[in-house]
Amino acid sequence: MILILIGYMASGKSTLGRILAKKLNYEFLDLDDYIETNEKSTISDIFKTDGEIYFRKKETHYLRELLESKNNLVLSLGGGTPCYSNNMELILSANHTKSIYLKASIPTLITRLKNEKSKRPLIAHIETDELLAEFIGKHLFERSQFYSLANTTVTTDNKTESHIVEELILQLF
Numbered sequence: 001m002i003l004i005l006i007g008y009m010a011s012g013k014s015t016l017g018r019i020l021a022k023k024l025n026y027e028f029l030d031l032d033d034y035i036e037t038n039e040k041s042t043i044s045d046i047f048k049t050d051g052e053i054y055f056r057k058k059e060t061h062y063l064r065e066l067l068e069s070k071n072n073l074v075l076s077l078g079g080g081t082p083c084y085s086n087n088m089e090l091i092l093s094a095n096h097t098k099s100i101y102l103k104a105s106i107p108t109l110i111t112r113l114k115n116e117k118s119k120r121p122l123i124a125h126i127e128t129d130e131l132l133a134e135f136i137g138k139h140l141f142e143r144s145q146f147y148s149l150a151n152t153t154v155t156t157d158n159k160t161e162s163h164i165v166e167e168l169i170l171q172l173f
C-alpha cells in the first residue's frame with residue numbers, strides 16, 4: 001500500500017507523513033526531499049535556475065517513478081503535485097494507493113506559512129500577511145478541485161499532530 005498525503009502548502013503533509021509512517025512501520029518519503037536529493041539542488045534553486053515548468057516535469061517524473069517502484073510507503077507530496085500534468089488522475093488510478101487530503105483553513109495556513117515563506121518560492125516574495133492571505137485564498141480556490149478528488153479528507157485545524165495521525169489511521173484501515 002502507498003499512502004499519499006496531499007494538500008496546500010503548510011497543511012502538514014511532510015510533518016504528519018513522517019509520524020504516520022513511523023506508526024505504521026512504513027517507509028517515509030517526502031517528494032520535495034526526494035527531488036532535492038536526486039537533482040542535487042534545493043527546490044528554491046531549481047525554481048530560480050531552471051524555472052517552475054522544469055520543476056513540475058521533475059515532480060511528475062519522480063512521482064511516477066515512486067508509484068511504480070515502491071510499496072508500504074507513506075509519500076508526502078508537494079502542494080502543487082496533484083494540480084499539474086494529470087497527476088491526480090495518475091494517483092487515483094495507481095494500484096495499491098490511497099490518497100488523503102489534509103485540509104486546513106486559510107487562517108491556519110497563513111499562521112503556519114508566514115514564518116516559513118523563504119523555503120517556498122511561490123510565496124517567498126510576498127511581503128505582508130494581507131497579500132499572503134489574498135494569494136492563498138485565490139490559489140487554494142484554484143487547487144481545491146484537485147485536492148477534493150482524494151480518497152479521503154482529514155481537517156487539520158486546531159488538532160495536534162498525534163490526534164490527526166490517529167484519525168488518519170482510523171479512516172484508512
Ligand SMILES: Nc1ncnc2c1ncn2[C@@H]1O[C@H](COP(=O)(O)OP(=O)(O)O)[C@@H](O)[C@H]1O
Nearest residue numbers: 008009010011012013014015016112159160161
Ligand atoms: N497539526 C499541526 N498543528 C500545528 N502546526 C502544524 C501542524 N501540522 C504541521 N504544522 C506545522 O506547519 C508547518 C508546515 O508543516 P509541513 O509538514 O511542512 O507542511 P507541508 O509539507 O504540507 O507544506 C511546520 O512548521 C509544521 O510544524
Ligand SMILES: O=C(O)C1=C[C@@H](OP(=O)(O)O)[C@@H](O)[C@H](O)C1
Nearest residue numbers: 008009010032078079080120121
Ligand atoms: O504548492 C506548491 O506548488 C509547492 C509546494 C511545496 O511543497 P509543500 O507543500 O510541502 O510546502 C514545494 O513542492 C514547492 O515549493 C511548490
Ligand SMILES: [Mg+2]
Nearest residue numbers: 013014077078
Ligand atoms: Mg512539505
